[in-house]
Amino acid sequence: MTTNIKIKTTCFLFIAALISLCLALPVSGEEKTEGKVPEEVPAKYEVSIELGRSTYQHYCTPCHGVQGDGNGFNALHLLVKPANHTDSKFMSERNDTKLFDTINLGGVEVAKSTLMPPWGAALGDERIKSLILHLRELCKCQAIKSW
Amino acid sequence: MKLSFKDTKLLLICSVVLLLLTAGMFLIEFETDRPWKGIQRDFVELDKELTRKALADSQSLADGAKKDEKIAILEKRAATLDAAYPTIRQTWLTHFDTADRCMTCHLGIELPRFADAKQPFTSHPGEHINPDRHTVDNFGCVICHEGQPVGLTVEEGHGHNHHNWMTPLLAGKRTESSCEACHHMRSQVAKNAVMEDAPSFSKGRTLYLQNNCLGCHVANGYKRDAGIGPILTKLATKSDAAWARAWIKNPKAHLAKTAMPDFELEDKKIEAISAYLFSLAKPESANRTARAGLADSAAVSRGEKNLTDLGCLGCHSVDGKDEGFGPDLSRVAEKASPEWLYAWITDPKKYWPETNMPNLRIPENDIQDLVAHLSTLKKGEAIIAPQLEADPALVAKGLTLARDTGCTGCHNIDTFPLGYNAPPHDGIGQKRVDELVFGNTKINKTLADWLQLKVKNPRAFNTEAIPTLMPNFGLSEEESEDLLTLLLSIRNRHNIPAGFVYPLADTDSVKVRGELLIEKNNCLGCHKIGEQGGTIGPDLSFQGERINPEWMTDFLMNPTKIRPVGIEPTRMPTFGFSEEQAQQLTAYFADASKASYPYYQPEKQKLSSEDMDKAWKIYFTTFSCQSCHAWNTKGGIVGPDQSDLAKRLRGEWVKKYLTNPQKFIADVRMPNFEMYPDELEVLSKLIMTFNEIPEAVWDAIKKRWDDELLAKQAASMGDE
Numbered sequence: 001m002t003t004n005i006k007i008k009t010t011c012f013l014f015i016a017a018l019i020s021l022c023l024a025l026p027v028s029g030e031e032k033t034e035g036k037v038p039e040e041v042p043a044k045y046e047v048s049i050e051l052g053r054s055t056y057q058h059y060c061t062p063c064h065g066v067q068g069d070g071n072g073f074n075a076l077h078l079l080v081k082p083a084n085h086t087d088s089k090f091m092s093e094r095n096d097t098k099l100f101d102t103i104n105l106g107g108v109e110v111a112k113s114t115l116m117p118p119w120g121a122a123l124g125d126e127r128i129k130s131l132i133l134h135l136r137e138l139c140k141c142q143a144i145k146s147w
Numbered sequence: 148m149k150l151s152f153k154d155t156k157l158l159l160i161c162s163v164v165l166l167l168l169t170a171g172m173f174l175i176e177f178e179t180d181r182p183w184k185g186i187q188r189d190f191v192e193l194d195k196e197l198t199r200k201a202l203a204d205s206q207s208l209a210d211g212a213k214k215d216e217k218i219a220i221l222e223k224r225a226a227t228l229d230a231a232y233p234t235i236r237q238t239w240l241t242h243f244d245t246a247d248r249c250m251t252c253h254l255g256i257e258l259p260r261f262a263d264a265k266q267p268f269t270s271h272p273g274e275h276i277n278p279d280r281h282t283v284d285n286f287g288c289v290i291c292h293e294g295q296p297v298g299l300t301v302e303e304g305h306g307h308n309h310h311n312w313m314t315p316l317l318a319g320k321r322t323e324s325s326c327e328a329c330h331h332m333r334s335q336v337a338k339n340a341v342m343e344d345a346p347s348f349s350k351g352r353t354l355y356l357q358n359n360c361l362g363c364h365v366a367n368g369y370k371r372d373a374g375i376g377p378i379l380t381k382l383a384t385k386s387d388a389a390w391a392r393a394w395i396k397n398p399k400a401h402l403a404k405t406a407m408p409d410f411e412l413e414d415k416k417i418e419a420i421s422a423y424l425f426s427l428a429k430p431e432s433a434n435r436t437a438r439a440g441l442a443d444s445a446a447v448s449r450g451e452k453n454l455t456d457l458g459c460l461g462c463h464s465v466d467g468k469d470e471g472f473g474p475d476l477s478r479v480a481e482k483a484s485p486e487w488l489y490a491w492i493t494d495p496k497k498y499w500p501e502t503n504m505p506n507l508r509i510p511e512n513d514i515q516d517l518v519a520h521l522s523t524l525k526k527g528e529a530i531i532a533p534q535l536e537a538d539p540a541l542v543a544k545g546l547t548l549a550r551d552t553g554c555t556g557c558h559n560i561d562t563f564p565l566g567y568n569a570p571p572h573d574g575i576g577q578k579r580v581d582e583l584v585f586g587n588t589k590i591n592k593t594l595a596d597w598l599q600l601k602v603k604n605p606r607a608f609n610t611e612a613i614p615t616l617m618p619n620f621g622l623s624e625e626e627s628e629d630l631l632t633l634l635l636s637i638r639n640r641h642n643i644p645a646g647f648v649y650p651l652a653d654t655d656s657v658k659v660r661g662e663l664l665i666e667k668n669n670c671l672g673c674h675k676i677g678e679q680g681g682t683i684g685p686d687l688s689f690q691g692e693r694i695n696p697e698w699m700t701d702f703l704m705n706p707t708k709i710r711p712v713g714i715e716p717t718r719m720p721t722f723g724f725s726e727e728q729a730q731q732l733t734a735y736f737a738d739a740s741k742a743s744y745p746y747y748q749p750e751k752q753k754l755s756s757e758d759m760d761k762a763w764k765i766y767f768t769t770f771s772c773q774s775c776h777a778w779n780t781k782g783g784i785v786g787p788d789q790s791d792l793a794k795r796l797r798g799e800w801v802k803k804y805l806t807n808p809q810k811f812i813a814d815v816r817m818p819n820f821e822m823y824p825d826e827l828e829v830l831s832k833l834i835m836t837f838n839e840i841p842e843a844v845w846d847a848i849k850k851r852w853d854d855e856l857l858a859k860q861a862a863s864m865g866d867e
Contacts, residue, residue: 062775062785063774074774074775077774108769111863114856117818121807122818
């Protein structure tokens, strides 16, 4: 019963989104003719392991440590020990989507501690994807299964 | 006597010939003495051609009122051109009480269509002549370009051939020397301030001030600074005589970019001066505290790290290539003893009260490491025991030399007053050629040529009878040209009416005062303000709207560590600002951000107990602020302690910053939590009360949320 309702709600939402998209399209078209095209912001970062390394050193090491072992200088002050990114067993149980969500939305969204803040708005997709490349380098592992 | 018809005829012919000859002579003289007529004829020809071309171009325009109007204007111009010339064009500059006839030949000066024409018809380059700035009617040409305004030949007007004509024509870069007459810019603004559109003048002014020309010369409107060279009274406690002699002999061989000029002294004189300087104080005996780290490789490498971590490189360089704000340190071990270095870093103002070097409040062991590292920085021999038994006669000779050579222009020595009496620079830009000594040189006998050679090679005019003392500053060709522009600007122009004085910077403004302090203390060495500055300390671009002025004034006078060492190892040094200076800086930052000053924190709004609970939940759980920020040293050490945040920050800033921290500091480690408005509202209200919360209350609240967090964590571990 509940699944039925869920499917119905999802369908409804999907159709609503489609309709609003159709409504929005001509509006943006009009704007274009008026020359009010919002300036396209070029992606500031390109996904690369080097970017992942530097981003990790700047943003993550205070808690996760310079080595990535969860022993950053701020770790002592945290109630929950930060994740050990060199632990290949722990890391291989998490696929890239899960890692992305954790960094992007924070610990709480993946049923982990709130002490891991959401970095999505501050870092942007490119830097988070780069971080994941570096995380795989740190743990010397790949995800063993995909969720 | 009666004249025959033949005689009469002869006389008549003679008279006519004579008359014709006279008339011819007049005509010839008329043409040669008034070359401007010929120039004007050329101008009319040129303008006719331009007008013809414009007419042809306008035929291709689309038909309409605009086209007809344009053609009418052009045809009218073509028709009136012949009638308009020849004529002497003269402007009477009523405000300056001067006539100006330059535009009799420079006919295209205000006409854009002559931009590519040949001289003298070229229109004025740049944006200088326009109704908002200068018009030919108000300023003529002479007010900026000098010359002889009523002269109607090239020689007379420009004054090149008249050596004693006081104000020959200024052209090119040298014209910039006139701007300062109305747009005052002497000592009142920062040394590196730039007058837009006068780059040569601005660079010259910076050179003039940074090389401390005012140490020896005085000039109206320019203020003599405190000495830019270190105090020499206690030199014996710092260096050894061998180093000092080598240094005086050729300073730039030791440090390529040092401000110390070359006095071109003979060895005997150098020996006497160093004997005198080293007789003023006794060398310090070896000090175990200062030498604790020497020869300990671990201490040396710790010291090298300290040099970066403590922010020394904000002012000093160690590569020997460029002189920063402070001296280059690549050869410091050759100059200074470990004892002196230790004492100096501990309290620089104790050795030299006027120094710009601040006190970095470095712990003793860190200084020991620093000294250990600095003592390895050398290319030649490190300092040896500075012991020297000098002959009293030599010392006495050295005293006279130190006093008379000009050392006191930059250095404090014993009880000599700072400064040296070299010929004053007042009115040097209008000095008469007959007042200058050209010695054996073969240069053009003009003031500009003399000055340019003088700054580049000060001893060029040296003769046995008139020896010169000015040292060589090692200026490049370009630098000497810029310095020449500056020197030419030092004129006493009494004919500038009060209404025309228009300084480009308000010297009484908080902006100019702040800029002077920022330059003097080299704030930009570590901090970024806008586009400029270093990255050692925090970015101060938003400082005005971020910080509560009252807190900032206190902080500047007595700085403390704000950000944890793990994030920012450097600490703001103690500059010893007076309360007035600290307030001036605070006001400057407020002004730069257009933030209110004086400032009053907005009244604190009480949170209902329901909102209070919500706010605490947000603080400890939703965003877990405590994981990065401490309160009263309890909590994370990534961001600043928040217990005095309400005093430090402006209430309005907190909300603005929390909305998007990266907007203000691009690489800040504070995440953007994308808070909902209600969350932002209660959280910002809550943290502005953090300075009033009793410790016991804080602990109790924190414990409650910590327990909850741990319980949740245990539950989630169970799930996995």
